[in-house]
Amino acid sequence: MKKLTKRIIHITSASFMILLAILLLIMSLRTADTTQEVTDKAIDRISHFYIEEIAKSRATLISDELDKKYNYVKNALDVITQKDLESSKALRNYLGKMRKLYNMDTFALVDENGLFYTSHSTCSGKTRYPFLAETITKTIYSTVLNYGGEKQLFLAVPVSGVYFNNSKITACFVEVILIK
Amino acid sequence: MHAWWDAVALGMEDAVRQYEEKGIHITFDYKAPEAISAYDQIQRIKKAAALNNYDVIGVDVADIDIVTPVINQLIAEGHKFMTFSSSDSGKENGCNRIAYVGNTHNYNDGQNLTEALCYYLNYKGNVAMLVGNVGAPCYEERASGAKDVFDKYEGIKLIDVKYDEDSDVKAYNFTKEFLKKYTDLDGIICCNMSNPVGAGRAVEEAGLAGKVIIVGMDHDERAIKYLRDGIIYALAIQDCYSIGFDTITTAVKIADGVEPGSLYPEKTEEATTVFYQNDAAVLLHSLYGIME
Numbered sequence: 001m002k003k004l005t006k007r008i009i010h011i012t013s014a015s016f017m018i019l020l021a022i023l024l025l026i027m028s029l030r031t032a033d034t035t036q037e038v039t040d041k042a043i044d045r046i047s048h049f050y051i052e053e054i055a056k057s058r059a060t061l062i063s064d065e066l067d068k069k070y071n072y073v074k075n076a077l078d079v080i081t082q083k084d085l086e087s088s089k090a091l092r093n094y095l096g097k098m099r100k101l102y103n104m105d106t107f108a109l110v111d112e113n114g115l116f117y118t119s120h121s122t123c124s125g126k127t128r129y130p131f132l133a134e135t136i137t138k139t140i141y142s143t144v145l146n147y148g149g150e151k152q153l154f155l156a157v158p159v160s161g162v163y164f165n166n167s168k169i170t171a172c173f174v175e176v177i178l179i180k
Numbered sequence: 181m182h183a184w185w186d187a188v189a190l191g192m193e194d195a196v197r198q199y200e201e202k203g204i205h206i207t208f209d210y211k212a213p214e215a216i217s218a219y220d221q222i223q224r225i226k227k228a229a230a231l232n233n234y235d236v237i238g239v240d241v242a243d244i245d246i247v248t249p250v251i252n253q254l255i256a257e258g259h260k261f262m263t264f265s266s267s268d269s270g271k272e273n274g275c276n277r278i279a280y281v282g283n284t285h286n287y288n289d290g291q292n293l294t295e296a297l298c299y300y301l302n303y304k305g306n307v308a309m310l311v312g313n314v315g316a317p318c319y320e321e322r323a324s325g326a327k328d329v330f331d332k333y334e335g336i337k338l339i340d341v342k343y344d345e346d347s348d349v350k351a352y353n354f355t356k357e358f359l360k361k362y363t364d365l366d367g368i369i370c371c372n373m374s375n376p377v378g379a380g381r382a383v384e385e386a387g388l389a390g391k392v393i394i395v396g397m398d399h400d401e402r403a404i405k406y407l408r409d410g411i412i413y414a415l416a417i418q419d420c421y422s423i424g425f426d427t428i429t430t431a432v433k434i435a436d437g438v439e440p441g442s443l444y445p446e447k448t449e450e451a452t453t454v455f456y457q458n459d460a461a462v463l464l465h466s467l468y469g470i471m472e
Contacts, residue, residue, distance in 0.1 A: 088233070092207060115211070120196050123210040128186045147187050147399075147421070147467050 066155065069176050070139065072102040073157050077172055085164045088122065095119040106175035109159070110136075111167040129173070131156055136171040153177075182346070184373050184398060184420060185212055188265060191424025199432070206432060209234075216313045216346060218243035222250045229254045235435035238427060239277075240265040243315040248275045260434055264427040266318035266418065270447070279440050281427045281448040286318045289416050289452050290325025290371065293395045296414045296454060297367050300393050304335035305366030308358045310351050310375035311343045322371040322397070339365070344375050348400075351378025359386050370396030373403070376415065380406035401468050408460035408472075416454045417463075423450050 076098040084094035091109075096119030099107040110116045110132055116125040126132050131142035136158045144152045156173040163169065189210055196206045209228075213220050221242045228237050237254075241247050241263055248269045251261050261277045266286060269275040283289070297307065309326060312319035323341070330338045339362055344350035351374055358365055359382060368383075370376040376396025380403060383392050389411040396403060399417045406412040426448050433444050440446035455463060464470040 120200075120206065121193070121208050121210060123189060124212045127183055128189060145469055147190055151469065 066141065066176060069104075069155050069174055070157070072104065073155065073172055073174055076102065076107070077157070077159060077162075080162060085162065088117075088165075091117055091164060092119050104174050105177060106154075106173070108173050109162075109164070109169050110171045110173065111164060112170050113167055115167070116173075117164070129154065131173075132171070141176070182212065182373070183400060185210075185265075187399070187420035188424035188427075191421040191426075192428050193424075194421075195425045195428035199428075204432075206428065208428070208431075216242050216316060218246040218315065221247055225250055225254065229257070229259045234259075236260045236262055236431040238262050238264050238431060240282075241267045241269045241317060242313070244269045244273050244275075244317055245315075248273055252276050262427075262431060262434055265423055267316060268447070269317070278434050279430055279444065279446050279448070281430050282423050282450055283318060283418055283452060284447050284449040285452065286321035287325040289397070289418075290322030290369075291329050292325075292452075292454055293322075293397070293414060293416050294326040294329035294369055297369055297393060297395045298329060298333055298336055300413055301336070301366050303333045306337050306339045306362060306364050307367040307369060308340040308362070308365060309338060309342070310354060310368065310370045310372075310379060311341060312346050312372040312375065314343050316346075319371045326369050326371070344378065346372055346374045348374040348378040348381075348402075351375035352382050353378075355379040355382035356386075359383070359388065359392065365392055367393040367395070370394060372396075373398035373400050376400070376403045376406070376412055380411045384409075384411050399463065399467055401464070401470075404460055404463050404467070407455065407457055408464065410457055414454055414456055416452050419451045419453075426450065 080094060084090050095107055095109070095117065098104075099119055106118065108116045108118045110125065114124060114126045114132060116123055116129070116132070129144055131140060131144070131154065136156050138158060140156050142154050142156065144154060146152060153176045154173050155176050156171050159169050159172050192208060192210065196208070199206045211224070213224070221239070225237065225239060225247070228234055237259060239247065239251065239261065251269065252275060255261055255276045262279045262281070263269060263275075263277050264281045266283045268280040268282065268284070269277065270280060301307075307330065309323060311323045327338065330336050340358060342354040344354055351370070355368065355378060358368065368379050370379055373396075376394055377400050379394050379396065383389055383394060384406070386392075389409070394406070394412045395414045395416075396412060397416050397418070399415070399420075403412060403415055407415055430444050430448060438444070461472055464472065
């Protein structure tokens with residue numbers, strides 16, 4: 001009887017120990033999982049934080065660049081004089097000066113017939129610059145896809161009170177280059 | 181302006197930009213009419229000459245017979261003329277223009293496109309042709325090249341020819357008429373940039389892609405998409421960028437008083453390349469930035 005009781009106690013203890021060990025193993029694994037999950041979430045949060053900050057900073061850069069270009073255009077239009085509009089040569093001189101002064105790649109005036117004037121050229125332009133197809137009544141930003149797959153960003157501003165070669169100048173547009 | 185000319189303008193602007201980097205300031209006027217008209221062209225040429233503002237005047241000749249005498253008269257008055265793009269009027273036409281930059285092989289382009297079409301049709305079938313503007317040298321030469329190829333093959337019959345005045349809408353309407361009138365139509369050859377767009381649209385709408393085979397010219401985005409989708413079989417694309425670029429570099433030499441010779445040829449030949457369906461994705465990407 002004593003032997004049986006001892007045996008029962010041994011078996012019970014052993015079973016209990018095994019159960020405890022299994023339980024401990026399961027709990028360890030769960031803790032490890034939870035720890036991993038917590039770590040992953042922390043990394044996610046930090047990554048999102050940095051990405052958001054970078055995006056905000058980039059958006060500010062772009063916004064500042066667009067504002068700057070808009071101000072350049074406004075300033076350039078403010079200083080145009082009747083003398084600049086006397087001839088093609090005078091107009092091209094003015095456009096070239098403004099382009100260099102404000103470091104712009106393209107600086108153009110458009111007339112009511114769809115002709116656009118730059119420091120180098122006078123061209124028919126509506127198909128080349130689709131945003132000129134409609135009358136520009138407010139400041140717009142538009143992308144144009146050049147042959148070669150290169151996208152260009154343009155800022156176009158309505159113009160009033162300026163005439164060249166008996167035609168009304170309706171808009172001014174510049175290329176905005178965000179990365180040089 | 182026709183989109184074809186926008187691609188030429190890119191080449192011109194690049195040339196001007198490169199000259200500017202070297203401190204040389206080049207200016208140019210680049211104006212297009214609303215529609216092709218030889219009479220409108222001679223008015224514009226005369227007006228340009230009268231301004232006396234240009235070192236060189238460049239012309240894409242709308243009609244050799246009508247425009248050549250005007251060019252010659254103005255040359256005699258001391259103006260310098262060159263021709264460019266797809267249509268020349270040269271010495272062989274009695275024109276005294278100094279040089280030409282552009283497509284010198286419109287007849288061959290017409291032949292090559294037509295050979296491709298005939299090959300696909302196994303040299304048997306009924307075909308129609310869309311040309312463009314009556315009298316425009318480049319379109320007429322391509323049409324002439326095409327007709328000579330059709331004449332070679334007994335099994336190929338040219339059953340209709342229409343002039344769509346370089347309008348994709350007119351080309352579309354003419355193609356619809358072809359499809360209605362000729363139920364046994366097997367192919368259409370298109371001699372300019374606009375008519376494969378119109379023809380492709382009509383054939384697609386009729387559900388006849390692969391049954392009515394289209395070949396055409398140049399790089400309109402819609403045409404290249406039809407090429408991708410198998411609605412157009414082949415497109416012969418001209419190198420418009422080089423036409424624009426070389427026109428400026430040649431004009432500068434002419435303005436400097438240099439005659440054709442060692443520095444530049446009297447005719448600068450620009451390439452045309454035939455593209456097929458498996459080229460379409462690359463074309464869409466490289467020309468229009470479309471990734472697929």
